[in-house]
Amino acid sequence: MLTFLFLGEILHEMDFREFRTFLSACKEKEGVDYVVCNGSGILGGVASSAADLERLFESGIDVITTGERLLARPSTRRLFEENPSLIRPLNFPGQAPGSGAILIKASRGPVWVATLGISSDRRPLEDPFEAFENWLQNNNEHLYPVLVNLHGHDLPYKKALAWRFSSRVPVIHFFGTGIGICVNSISLYNGRIFISDIGTVEATGSIHGWKPDIWWKQHRERIPCHFTPPDTALRGEGVKVAFDDEFRFVEASHILLSTKDLRTNKLPVSESI
Numbered sequence: 299m300l301t302f303l304f305l306g307e308i309l310h311e312m313d314f315r316e317f318r319t320f321l322s323a324c325k326e327k328e329g330v331d332y333v334v335c336n337g338s339g340i341l342g343g344v345a346s347s348a349a350d351l352e353r354l355f356e357s358g359i360d361v362i363t364t365g366e367r368l369l370a371r372p373s374t375r376r377l378f379e380e381n382p383s384l385i386r387p388l389n390f391p392g393q394a395p396g397s398g399a400i401l402i403k404a405s406r407g408p409v410w411v412a413t414l415g416i417s418s419d420r421r422p423l424e425d426p427f428e429a430f431e432n433w434l435q436n437n438n439e440h441l442y443p444v445l446v447n448l449h450g451h452d453l454p455y456k457k458a459l460a461w462r463f464s465s466r467v468p469v470i471h472f473f474g475t476g477i478g479i480c481v482n483s484i485s486l487y488n489g490r491i492f493i494s495d496i497g498t499v500e501a502t503g504s505i506h507g508w509k510p511d512i513w514w515k516q517h518r519e520r521i522p523c524h525f526t527p528p529d530t531a532l533r534g535e536g537v538k539v540a541f542d543d544e545f546r547f548v549e550a551s552h553i554l555l556s557t558k559d560l561r562t563n564k565l566p567v568s569e570s571i
Contacts, residue, residue, distance in 0.1 A: 300406045303330040305536040306497035309339035309507030318357040336475040338365040363413040363447040387415035389429030408442045416450020441468040443545035449476040460492035480535040489546035499534030531558035
């Protein structure tokens with residue numbers, strides 16, 4: 299079997315040393331082959347940099363997906379051009395830098411990892427269905443399996459996309475991010491999975507990765523504040539999925555990550571879904 303660990307959206311800066319150690323323990327315990335995460339939160343912050351991206355990859359992440367807001371910032375656009383394992387939405391309009399998909403040469407055969415953004419009113423994207431349909435026709439002539447990150451808030455539309463492509467060849471699986479709440483369930487369509495939302499990776503007790511008082515000043519009172527990571531343990535959610543030789547769904551486990559457990563020599567908590 300081939301196993302992937304999908305992490306929730308990583309929010310803002312963190313203790314990369316602890317995260318690296320914990321993710322390594324998780325991969326060893328769970329027998330994970332590849333790790334995919336959404337980096338929209340941490341890479342979209344004011345203080346984001348190429349160094350943050352490098353630390354994420356050094357921590358053991360193989361592919362980082364994103365949403366549309368990163369491409370709106372000139373300081374992050376070059377990251378897509380320089381890092382092929384950092385992918386932006388396939389349905390971003392115009393001549394966007396970088397790529398919306400990457401081909402992983404796994405032991406069981408090549409696998410595509412792609413991402414689609416679910417449009418917001420502030421940052422409209424091209425239609426996800428049409429963009430993905432066009433990409434399949436123009437880029438997947440060998441019919442390799444595809445893992446698609448659906449990033450956005452429109453859960454019904456995410457479900458509709460998963461259903462629409464459930465009988466297509468090649469095998470296509472969808473995992474959601476962007477809502478920010480882990481939905482501990484998986485929908486199955488003809489052996490293809492749809493994970494509604496994996497959740498987030500953020501500081502314990504924070505509000506979307508911010509200290510509560512700083513979040514309130516920044517977002518409610520509109521007082522400009524410098525982001526300072528909360529001095530608390532990192533907590534994150536993930537889903538480990540195992541696939542068979544034909545890349546159909548076999549089993550899945552919900553993974554709870556906590557750097558607090560590192561200090562008490564505990565391993566990641568996993569629960570079958």
